Amino acid sequence: MPGPPRTRRGGERTERHLSHSGSVDGVRCPTCDHDDTRVVDSRPADAGAAVRRRRTCPSCGGRFTTYERVEPADLVVVKRSGDRQPYDPAKVERGVRLATKNRPIDASLVTAIVQEVDRAARELGPELDSDQIGRLVLDRLEPLDQVAYLRFASVHRSFDDAEEFAREAERLAGH
Numbered sequence: 001m002p003g004p005p006r007t008r009r010g011g012e013r014t015e016r017h018l019s020h021s022g023s024v025d026g027v028r029c030p031t032c033d034h035d036d037t038r039v040v041d042s043r044p045a046d047a048g049a050a051v052r053r054r055r056t057c058p059s060c061g062g063r064f065t066t067y068e069r070v071e072p073a074d075l076v077v078v079k080r081s082g083d084r085q086p087y088d089p090a091k092v093e094r095g096v097r098l099a100t101k102n103r104p105i106d107a108s109l110v111t112a113i114v115q116e117v118d119r120a121a122r123e124l125g126p127e128l129d130s131d132q133i134g135r136l137v138l139d140r141l142e143p144l145d146q147v148a149y150l151r152f153a154s155v156h157r158s159f160d161d162a163e164e165f166a167r168e169a170e171r172l173a174g175h
């Protein structure tokens with residue numbers, strides 16, 4: 001049985017106003033647009049990562065279901081220039097994919113690396129610099145594939161600039 005959802009800043013309960021059966025919380029009825037629907041049942045879903053709520057609309061009598069999930073905390077990447085931007089796992093994925101292009105590394109492994117980097121970054125966060133992200137990737141590529149590691153190592157200095165990074169990685173991947 002998996003534990004509760006892992007959130008670093010999860011200490012605080014934020015559903016006071018939602019947790020009682022019959023409470024009103026303003027979710028709009030999908031049938032008639034009435035905005036005063038009621039929660040008639042709440043239960044954990046997705047092994048505790050979400051809460052599933054059955055709702056009823058006092059206006060039309062319709063019933064529907066909503067899910068509430070924890071939104072991952074926002075991570076901020078501080079670039080060398082001092083600029084800050086939201087952490088974007090898609091950039092990490094693009095970089096890893098390019099670094100591992102034509103290497104014996106399965107796509108599912110790339111996905112696993114991106115997820116691990118994401119998790120590690122959240123543990124370091126909520127603020128980290130682009131070098132830290134580069135190192136998180138490198139730590140995972142090194143034991144897997146030396147070529148991919150070297151490709152990524154040689155370009156991760158450009159990680160600040162996603163476009164430059166992609167260009168450089170493509171060049172190294174032989175394009």
Ligand SMILES: [Zn+2]
Nearest residue numbers: 029032057060
């Ligand atoms: Zn309704």
